[in-house]
Amino acid sequence: MQDDKRNKFYVTTPIYYVNDVPHLGHAYTTIAADVIARYKRLNGFEVSFLTGSDEHGQKVQQAAQELKVEPQVHVDRLHTRFRDLWTRFNISNTDFIRTTDERHKKIVREILQNLFDRGEIYKDSYEGWYCMPDERFWTEKDLVDGNCPECGRSVDKIKEHNYFFKMGQHAEWLIEHIQANPSFIQPESRKNEVLGFLSKPLGDLCISRPKARLAWGIPLPFDDDYVTYVWFDALINYISALGSQDDAKNGGFWPADFHIVGKDILTTHAVYWSTMLKSMGLPIPSSIFAHGWWTVNGKKMSKSLHNVVEPNLLIDLFGVDAIRYFLLREAPFGQDADFSHKALIGRINSDLANNLGNLLNRTVSMIKRYHDGKIPDPGETNAFDSLKDDFASALPEIRKGYDELSYNKILERIWKLVDAGNKWIDVKAPWNLFKTDEGKKELAPVMYHTAESLRAIAVLIYPFMPHTSEQILIQLGVEGGPEKQSLDSITNWYGLKPGTEMQKGERLFPRIEEKQEQKIQETLDAASKNNAKPKTDSKDGGLADPISIEDVMKLDLRIGKILEAEKVKKSKKLIKLKVDIGFEVRQVVAGIATSYEPEMLIGRSIILVANLKPAKLMGIESQGMVLAGSDDGQIVLAGFDKELPLGARVK
Numbered sequence: 001m002q003d004d005k006r007n008k009f010y011v012t013t014p015i016y017y018v019n020d021v022p023h024l025g026h027a028y029t030t031i032a033a034d035v036i037a038r039y040k041r042l043n044g045f046e047v048s049f050l051t052g053s054d055e056h057g058q059k060v061q062q063a064a065q066e067l068k069v070e071p072q073v074h075v076d077r078l079h080t081r082f083r084d085l086w087t088r089f090n091i092s093n094t095d096f097i098r099t100t101d102e103r104h105k106k107i108v109r110e111i112l113q114n115l116f117d118r119g120e121i122y123k124d125s126y127e128g129w130y131c132m133p134d135e136r137f138w139t140e141k142d143l144v145d146g147n148c149p150e151c152g153r154s155v156d157k158i159k160e161h162n163y164f165f166k167m168g169q170h171a172e173w174l175i176e177h178i179q180a181n182p183s184f185i186q187p188e189s190r191k192n193e194v195l196g197f198l199s200k201p202l203g204d205l206c207i208s209r210p211k212a213r214l215a216w217g218i219p220l221p222f223d224d225d226y227v228t229y230v231w232f233d234a235l236i237n238y239i240s241a242l243g244s245q246d247d248a249k250n251g252g253f254w255p256a257d258f259h260i261v262g263k264d265i266l267t268t269h270a271v272y273w274s275t276m277l278k279s280m281g282l283p284i285p286s287s288i289f290a291h292g293w294w295t296v297n298g299k300k301m302s303k304s305l306h307n308v309v310e311p312n313l314l315i316d317l318f319g320v321d322a323i324r325y326f327l328l329r330e331a332p333f334g335q336d337a338d339f340s341h342k343a344l345i346g347r348i349n350s351d352l353a354n355n356l357g358n359l360l361n362r363t364v365s366m367i368k369r370y371h372d373g374k375i376p377d378p379g380e381t382n383a384f385d386s387l388k389d390d391f392a393s394a395l396p397e398i399r400k401g402y403d404e405l406s407y408n409k410i411l412e413r414i415w416k417l418v419d420a421g422n423k424w425i426d427v428k429a430p431w432n433l434f435k436t437d438e439g440k441k442e443l444a445p446v447m448y449h450t451a452e453s454l455r456a457i458a459v460l461i462y463p464f465m466p467h468t469s470e471q472i473l474i475q476l477g478v479e480g481g482p483e484k485q486s487l488d489s490i491t492n493w494y495g496l497k498p499g500t501e502m503q504k505g506e507r508l509f510p511r512i513e514e515k516q517e518q519k520i521q522e523t524l525d526a527a528s529k530n531n532a533k534p535k536t537d538s539k540d541g542g543l544a545d546p547i548s549i550e551d552v553m554k555l556d557l558r559i560g561k562i563l564e565a566e567k568v569k570k571s572k573k574l575i576k577l578k579v580d581i582g583f584e585v586r587q588v589v590a591g592i593a594t595s596y597e598p599e600m601l602i603g604r605s606i607i608l609v610a611n612l613k614p615a616k617l618m619g620i621e622s623q624g625m626v627l628a629g630s631d632d633g634q635i636v637l638a639g640f641d642k643e644l645p646l647g648a649r650v651k
């Protein structure tokens with residue numbers, strides 16, 4: 001990794017196809033990039049962290065046609081699903097690029113013109129097999145049983161004139177570069193895949209599509225009858241987001257330190273992108289990390305298999321940090337892993353509730369009891385340094401883990417420290433020390449070091465679980481949040497100020513009991529049944545008639561909190577709610593029982609249509625309507641990223 005690049009760090013995710021429904025696989029890559037970005041910030045780096053959406057191509061054009069809307073209107077609507085999910089997952093990206101952004105299109109066209117002027121792009125007639133869904137040409141020998149080698153679908157023979165990028169001339173130096181730079185393609189095991197690809201003759205790359213066949217793309221600057229091939233367009237996002245090809249003008253972030261991608265798109269990054277950069281005269285990225293896939297029952301998650309794990313629902317059920325933790329703890333980052341809710345609940349109960357939650361709860365309650373809720377004094381002696389030494393010795397291993405993106409090893413190492421903290425309490429038994437005068441002398445240093453270990457853990461888990469980290473620091477009375485702490489503060493220890501008053505915080509990671517687990521499973525089963533049904537109607541298009549601002553202002557929308565929730569007898573859909581809207585409590589009957597259990601709703605913030613005329617549903621009066629959206633029958637309640645006061649008006 002290039003840590004010397006003037007203290008700047010650049011990490012990217014793939015830009016996701018806008019027509020896909022965001023699923024846990026997409027979240028995995030983005031969370032992984034977020035973790036390294038946050039870690040680098042803790043180390044004082046200036047971080048540029050890019051994600052975005054890939055918005056051109058045949059599939060988008062087709063979908064827009066079916067909906068009878070302009071492709072631009074279609075992608076404007078769709079891309080927000082990714083943006084919103086990243087906000088929910090607490091992703092700290094510094095930019096979100098869309099391939100339909102003017103800034104992107106401009107740079108793509110500049111690059112194309114430049115390569116064309118220098119003879120790196122030429123026109124030729126081409127005959128080959130074309131896979132429409134993948135938008136890729138294949139040669140006869142690439143085909144598997146006459147079908148597309150990538151997706152297995154049928155291919156069409158196409159003969160046409162197209163533009164080609166001279167990729168074939170680049171094999172030699174690229175092979176040498178891969179061999180001489182072990183960290184260029186990570187993990188090591190993926191290197192051979194790329195070398196294998198390069199050992200066969202490397203052809204030139206067809207980078208255009210005739211407009212007659214596909215109009216939804218960036219027009220070639222030198223021939224208006226063609227648009228740019230989606231991959232040639234998409235890969236350039238990593239440069240266009242920086243604003244310029246010129247290092248001096250782009251803030252000095254290039255070359256990227258890490259392109260994090262799934263293993264499915266390693267070749268396009270390692271070969272297409274590297275050769276494109278070389279002919280543009282730009283350095284190639286320091287590292288491309290290809291991670292494994294999340295599968296469900298052994299099959300890759302995909303929209304067409306109707307087996308995607310819906311991340312919004314998981315967040316509702318388990319919380320953001322539990323999922324961030326699970327995804328990166330469960331499997332080595334380079335390898336595939338099979339997703340199961342059982343495994344997720346297992347991790348929440350053992351690692352989060354039993355180990356971390358326990359350390360936090362015990363520490364906070366003992367300091368309250370023995371020291372009046374104030375951080376005690378560690379005293380002058382170093383007789384209590386063993387816990388401090390445990391942490392200091394873990395740090396080099398953790399840093400190394402980040403260089404290799406071995407997230408699961410980093411977390412495993414941090415959890416050994418959590419265990420060390422719990423063991424320290426067991427061995428020192430503060431409750432016994434409290435009983436005698438002699439013991440009381442040791443009590444303060446023992447409790448100081450316990451609390452300090454918790455502060456150190458909060459800093460260490462910050463990249464993975466930013467919200468939890470913040471909450472722990474709040475409870476310890478530390479001001480300024482995790483980003484104000486540094487990794488060095490772990491070796492230096494003594495970060496807590498004696499005498500600081502601890503604060504009340506959220507209850508973190510309550511255990512998921514068996515009874516609850518069953519309910520959760522039922523909710524998930526219901527959701528996956530809905531998910532298994534192919535989409536029959538799409539609500540993306542067909543907007544209702546326009547209304548005026550006066551019409552909008554007639555709606556009185558208020559923030560409320562659910563106080564009580566119970567199923568309406570004999571109804572599969574209805575739940576009766578008591579909703580506090582600040583100035584009064586309303587009874588509301590909501591049709592959300594197929595997606596929510598009453599227990600999940602208590603304490604949740606909602607948005608209520610507060611001036612709806614009361615109506616009776618199954619004989620029960622409903623005094624308002626709760627706002628929610630739905631996707632294939634899965635209902636998702638509307639809410640806000642931050643708590644707002646009860647009764648606040650929503651406009």
Ligand code: MSP
Nearest residue numbers: 014015016017025029054234235261262293294301
């Ligand atoms: N648009 C291209 C990328 C262009 S980058 C210049 C694309 N988009 S995608 O929407 O299909 O996203 C692919 C990426 O999503 C994968 O590389 C991976 O990062 C992530 N994942 C998609 N499905 C996944 C799993 N089932 N498991 C893990 N990650 C997966 O390809």
